[in-house]
Amino acid sequence: MSARSDRPKELGAFLKAHRSRLDPGAVGLSGTGQSRRVPGLRREEVAQLAMISTDYYTRLEQGRLAGASPAVLDALAGALCLGENERSYLFQLANKNDERPRKNPDTERVRPQLQLLLDNLRDSPALVLGGYLDILAWNPLATAVFLDFAQVPRHERNFLRMLFLDPRVRGRYIDWPSLARICVGFVRAAVDGPSEPRISSLIGELSLRDPDFRTWWAEQHTSYQTTGTKTLTHPDTGPYPLDWQVLRTPDETQVLMVMTAPPGTHSLDVLRRLHPQTDPANPTT
Structure with a gap:
């Protein structure tokens, strides 16, 4: 695993990369009427979707926070439309455990x-x-x-x-x-x-x-x-x-x-x- 001191920067880079890949129209933001200089969502839009402050999200993306709570990570995963593996990696970078239970391969069944x-x-x-x-x-x-x-x-x-x-x-x-x-x-x-x-x-x-x-x-x-x-x-x-x-x-x-x-x-x-x-x-x- 990466050194603990590098995690905030890696987390910030991960968040930035995923917001830049999102189509604003896919999350209901196509009607803002504002031109976009860069692709993807703006920081304030991610914060709005996750229901957190823009300042808090900005500090998180800039690597100026050590991490975030599981509740905030859950909200960010939803705002950024992360898949299951991406969500898991987000929690890992924040040094938090995703409390949703993983299935045990000894009991997991195929439909x-x-x-x-x-x-x-x-x-x-x-x-x-x-x-x-x-x-x-x-x-x-x-x-x-x-x-x-x-x-x-x-x-x-x-x-x-x-x-x-x-x-x-x-x-x-x-x-x-x-x-x-x-x-x-x-x-x-x-x-x-x-x-x-x-x-x-x-x-x-x-x-x-x-x-x-x-x-x-x-x-x-x-x-x-x-x-x-x-x-x-x-x-x-x-x-x-x-x-x-x-x-x-x-x-x-x-x-x-x-x-x-x-x-x-x-x-x-x-x-x-x-x-x-x-x-x-x-x-x-």
């Missing part, structure tokens, strides 16, 4: 509709991941591409952990470092604070056992990347590219990671070789 969607993705490996990349569900093709996740102890069934510590998953990616850094940034953005037992255990284990993770975690990089293309490999097929995208569930507590064969590549043939599909018209095939 039946999402499970049905997962099962119906016959030509696309797919995983349902929790907020810290805990693997909650998967389809048969994901098992064929990586490994049988059901055979992995539940407390070790975390995509970030397996990406660094399990050679069966780590070895599947030709361009492993780029994906690993994206995943580190994703979890960095999702953490509520260093004292949360679930994330403390995961970060502590990876920091002790992998120097790359230790270096990348210390860089304070956050990632909200949701699409890309990675080259995978398998002992039975050799290298093949797959597009990937992350789709958030309505409550933003889980994500669906889907991998698809890029058009014009041999990847679909590779996937079908790894997991031959049964012909519905002839179940014996």
Whole structure:
């Protein structure tokens, strides 16, 4: 985590960056009748939406305050239209705990509709991941591409952990470092604070056992990347590219990671070789 003395400046930079990205019309401010020299919201507009004083918000953004109360952070998260991961990072920068409870991966369940969607993705490996990349569900093709996740102890069934510590998953990616850094940034953005037992255990284990993770975690990089293309490999097929995208569930507590064969590549043939599909018209095939 960053030094405590740097937090106010990081918090201010975070607030400034997010207000500059907001379309005033999206928060009902399009009718002000005033020209705007810079994109996004003004400080006084953020303060108005969060129902705090402009002076207080200005000092917060300029890094002249040590932090803010959870109530103020909650109001700012709403005013700036922050997503779940961005909200969590805001609380982290302010050195406060978001008191909304996180779901325990041991008790977290996948909605039946999402499970049905997962099962119906016959030509696309797919995983349902929790907020810290805990693997909650998967389809048969994901098992064929990586490994049988059901055979992995539940407390070790975390995509970030397996990406660094399990050679069966780590070895599947030709361009492993780029994906690993994206995943580190994703979890960095999702953490509520260093004292949360679930994330403390995961970060502590990876920091002790992998120097790359230790270096990348210390860089304070956050990632909200949701699409890309990675080259995978398998002992039975050799290298093949797959597009990937992350789709958030309505409550933003889980994500669906889907991998698809890029058009014009041999990847679909590779996937079908790894997991031959049964012909519905002839179940014996």
